[in-house]
Amino acid sequence: VQLQAFGGGVxxxxxxxxxxxxxxxxxxxxxxVGWFRQAPGxxxxxxxxxxxxxxxxxxxxxxxxxxxxxKDNSQNMVYxxxxxxxxxxxxxxxxxxxxxxISSTIRxxxxxxxxxxxTLVTVSS
Numbered sequence: 001v002q003l004q005a006f007g008g009g010v011x012x013x014x015x016x017x018x019x020x021x022x023x024x025x026x027x028x029x030x031x032x033v034g035w036f037r038q039a040p041g042x043x044x045x046x047x048x049x050x051x052x053x054x055x056x057x058x059x060x061x062x063x064x065x066x067x068x069x070x071k072d073n074s075q076n077m078v079y080x081x082x083x084x085x086x087x088x089x090x091x092x093x094x095x096x097x098x099x100x101x102i103s104s105t106i107r108x109x110x111x112x113x114x115x116x117x118x119t120l121v122t123v124s125s
Contacts, residue, residue: 001025003033003116005095010122011085017121019080021095028052032101033071033078036109037091038118046107047093048080058106063089085123092118 007019021033034049049058050069057069068081078095096112105111 001097001114003095003097003114005035005093005116005119008093008119008121010124013085013087013123013125015085015123016081016083017085019082019093019095019119019121021078021080021116023076023078023097028076028097030099031097032099032106032112033095033097034101034106034109034112035069035080035093035095037089037093037121039088039091042091044094044109046109049101049106050078058103060107082121085121087123087125090121090123092120094118 002024004022011017031052032049035047036044037047038044047060047063048067048069050071066084071078095116097114098112101111
């Protein structure tokens with residue numbers, strides 16, 4: 001399984017970015033694809049996740065209503081649309097995936113065995 005996150009950049013507060021996670025190496029049926037972020041000096045934290053089959057989504061409370069997950073099966077891509085960005089959203093964003101992640105652990109980075117390289121998002125005030 002290979003994952004690659006891209007689409008980061010520098011944006012002013014209130015702006016938008018769309019991150020993409022390219023997936024390959026498996027059919028991804030039964031997988032969960034998650035997004036995590038890590039700000040300087042802080043631990044990696046959950047942002048959002050989507051179940052591949054059902055498209056059920058999960059969000060961190062602070063991004064609910066601002067961030068939206070979607071996926072394109074034909075392209076094997078997962079997208080994280082980020083609107084109304086805030087300086088506190090500044091971080092390196094990672095996509096991760098694993099099969100059979102249960103809801104009680106979906107926000108735990110240890111539940112994911114496959115990780116892509118991160119992409120840096122910088123939100124200026």
